[in-house]
Amino acid sequence: MDTELAEVRALQAEIAALRRACEDQPAPWEEKSGVQKSFQAIQQFSSEGWKSSKDLKSQLGHLESELSFLSTLTGINIRNYSKQTEDLTGTEMTEKSIRKVLQRHRLSGNCHMVTFQLEFQILEIQNKERLSSAVTDLNIIMEPTECSELSEFVSRAEERKDLFMFFRSLHFFVEWFEYRKRTFEHFKEKYPEAVHLSEGPSSPSMVIRSASQPGFELVIVWRIQIDEDGKVFPKLDLLTKVPQRALELDKNRAIETAPLSFRTLLGVLGIEAALESLIKSLCAEQNG
Amino acid sequence: MEQTNPLRPDGESKGGVLAHLERLETQMSKSCKQSEEPQSVQAQEGALGTKIHKLRRLRDELRAAVRHRQASVKASIANVEPNLAVEMSEQEVLEEKLENVKAVLQAYRFTGLSGKLTSRGVCVCISTAFEGTLLDSYFVDLVIQKPLQIHHHSVPVFIPLEEIAAKYLQTNIQHFLFSLCEYLNAYSGRKYQADRLQSDFAALLTGPLQRNPLCNLLSFTYKLDPGGQSFPFCARLLYKDLTATLPTDVTVTYQGVEPLSTSWEEQRASHETLFCTKPLHQVFASFARKGEKLDMSLVS
Numbered sequence: 001m002d003t004e005l006a007e008v009r010a011l012q013a014e015i016a017a018l019r020r021a022c023e024d025q026p027a028p029w030e031e032k033s034g035v036q037k038s039f040q041a042i043q044q045f046s047s048e049g050w051k052s053s054k055d056l057k058s059q060l061g062h063l064e065s066e067l068s069f070l071s072t073l074t075g076i077n078i079r080n081y082s083k084q085t086e087d088l089t090g091t092e093m094t095e096k097s098i099r100k101v102l103q104r105h106r107l108s109g110n111c112h113m114v115t116f117q118l119e120f121q122i123l124e125i126q127n128k129e130r131l132s133s134a135v136t137d138l139n140i141i142m143e144p145t146e147c148s149e150l151s152e153f154v155s156r157a158e159e160r161k162d163l164f165m166f167f168r169s170l171h172f173f174v175e176w177f178e179y180r181k182r183t184f185e186h187f188k189e190k191y192p193e194a195v196h197l198s199e200g201p202s203s204p205s206m207v208i209r210s211a212s213q214p215g216f217e218l219v220i221v222w223r224i225q226i227d228e229d230g231k232v233f234p235k236l237d238l239l240t241k242v243p244q245r246a247l248e249l250d251k252n253r254a255i256e257t258a259p260l261s262f263r264t265l266l267g268v269l270g271i272e273a274a275l276e277s278l279i280k281s282l283c284a285e286q287n288g
Numbered sequence: 289m290e291q292t293n294p295l296r297p298d299g300e301s302k303g304g305v306l307a308h309l310e311r312l313e314t315q316m317s318k319s320c321k322q323s324e325e326p327q328s329v330q331a332q333e334g335a336l337g338t339k340i341h342k343l344r345r346l347r348d349e350l351r352a353a354v355r356h357r358q359a360s361v362k363a364s365i366a367n368v369e370p371n372l373a374v375e376m377s378e379q380e381v382l383e384e385k386l387e388n389v390k391a392v393l394q395a396y397r398f399t400g401l402s403g404k405l406t407s408r409g410v411c412v413c414i415s416t417a418f419e420g421t422l423l424d425s426y427f428v429d430l431v432i433q434k435p436l437q438i439h440h441h442s443v444p445v446f447i448p449l450e451e452i453a454a455k456y457l458q459t460n461i462q463h464f465l466f467s468l469c470e471y472l473n474a475y476s477g478r479k480y481q482a483d484r485l486q487s488d489f490a491a492l493l494t495g496p497l498q499r500n501p502l503c504n505l506l507s508f509t510y511k512l513d514p515g516g517q518s519f520p521f522c523a524r525l526l527y528k529d530l531t532a533t534l535p536t537d538v539t540v541t542y543q544g545v546e547p548l549s550t551s552w553e554e555q556r557a558s559h560e561t562l563f564c565t566k567p568l569h570q571v572f573a574s575f576a577r578k579g580e581k582l583d584m585s586l587v588s
Contacts (some may be wrong), residue, residue: 004337004340005336007340008336008339008340008343011341011343011344011347012338014347015343015346015347015350018347018350018351018353018354019350021354022350022353022354022357051295056379056382056383059380059386060382060385060386061391062405063389063390063393063422065405066403066404066405067389067392067393069403069405069410070298070393070396070401070403073401073403073412073461073462073465074396074399074400074401075462076396078392078395078396078399079392080388081391081392081394081395082391083391098585105395105398107395107398118398121421123381132421133421133422134420134421134422135417135420135422136420138420160419160420161420162417162419162420163398163399163400163414163417164398164400164416164417164469165415166468167398167399167400168399168400168466173371206493211477219405229532256558260418271549
């Protein structure tokens with residue numbers, strides 16, 4: 001009897017507790033605390049999320065236009081950049097209030113058809129008087145790798161650890177490269193029979209032949225050079241291929257002096273006009 | 289006793305469950321009251337047993353009800369979450385893109401030219417360096433209007449900014465900035481060489497280094513052997529090309545009264561060549577090294 005009574009009391013207590021629990025727990029659709037609070041929090045987050053998402057979108061748009069401006073200005077399109085910092089300050093240095101930090105940078109991108117990947121280190125030393133920053137290591141990987149002029153320039157930039165010169169010269173080199181390509185393409189289009197580009201429009205030389213004068217060939221070699229200081233300039237040369245007989249007949253030594261005359265012509269007419277006049281002179285009969 | 293289902297759908301459940309519970313409770317208290325009436329012990333025991341039975345059933349139903357409510361709350365949260373997941377990942381994508389763009393913008397300073405768009409136009413930052421050592425930066429704030437104007441800038445007054453602007457600013461911003469870059473980098477480089485000479489090789493200088501703000505005219509006297517008896521050399525470096533970091537005209541003269549011996553004359557001439565072809569502080573670094581070699585030979 002006693003145990004049963006005890007059980008009755010226990011059951012009644014449990015029931016009372018369960019009834020309270022039933023009342024406390026709101027159904028999800030009820031406006032009560034607990035779940036609703038967290039639900040409200042979620043709602044707030046998502047509405048703030050939408051707000052900041054709009055902010056994010058406009059911020060992103062603004063920064064992307066900044067990026068596009070810089071890319072147009074420098075001619076360089078950077079796609080990826082990452083940086084790591086390592087504090088090299090030893091305890092001795094801290095005592096003398098000297099701080100040494102090594103930064104490792106990695107960036108990649110392209111300049112028209114040339115893609116580059118740079119890895120470089122900058123060592124920052126801060127002492128009482130000044131902060132000095134120096135590039136301590138520079139590694140450059142470029143594609144395409146065939147351009148010999150470029151590879152020489154790249155090794156020089158790496159040796160000198162000259163980042164700025166690398167980017168500026170790369171930009172001008174590519175500009176000249178594209179200009180050469182456009183010019184050669186233009187002439188190929190205008191004089192399809194006379195003009196031959198051995199390696200396509202990207203080749204460094206253009207051959208002029210005339211069907212009516214076989215054996216004669218004018219080769220214009222157009223190199224793009226980068227000097228010690230990183231200045232980019234074109235260097236054009238004329239090579240002639242002439243049958244032996246023609247050489248013998250050439251009393252005025254016009255053929256011998258042709259390369260030199262070509263240089264003068266370049267100076268007077270500029271590249272495009274000079275090339276055009278050469279083509280016309282060889283193909284005079286065809287065009288006449 | 290009615291077997292009503294306490295788990296009626298939705299809005300009715302609350303009323304449903306509680307109402308049911310109330311009914312059960314009423315029944316319990318009734319049966320309690322009934323059990324309080326004097327009865328034989330056996331009858332009491334029997335009544336108690338039934339009561340326990342009923343109480344147990346009530347408790348079990350309540351437990352089930354509570355569990356059910358917990359489950360439905362969880363379910364409704366779960367219904368909200370998937371949509372939230374989609375919204376958040378779109379945000380995460382945007383945030384990642386933003387971080388990437390910010391990083392790339394930072395990286396542009398390594399090309400020597402970087403900048404920020406402003407409400408009026410653009411503020412361009414020109415970084416300078418000399419042989420791997422990063423030096424000062426300068427800015428030019430451009431206002432986009434016709435004609436293009438320089439709103440303000442931090443270019444030193446002795447750099448021919450107006451000249452360069454007059455030539456290129458209106459026709460080709462890129463050319464203007466690249467040209468300005470050349471001048472500023474060259475100035476920075478010359479200044480750096482002069483500063484290094486003053487700070488690192490003061491021991492070899494016999495007088496103060498004289499320089500103009502543009503650092504394209506330097507004049508100093510120096511001795512290869514500071515403690516020695518020989519007269520010092522006097523050097524004058526002129527950098528006519530403001531876009532260059534090496535001098536165009538160098539004269540090294542001897543300050544003594546007697547004429548120079550051949551070996552000294554050779555040295556003087558070689559110094560002139562050195563100053564023309566190598567950065568100033570590197571020339572002095574080689575002097576310092578030679579000096580060390582000389583000392584070593586004296587010892588042996």
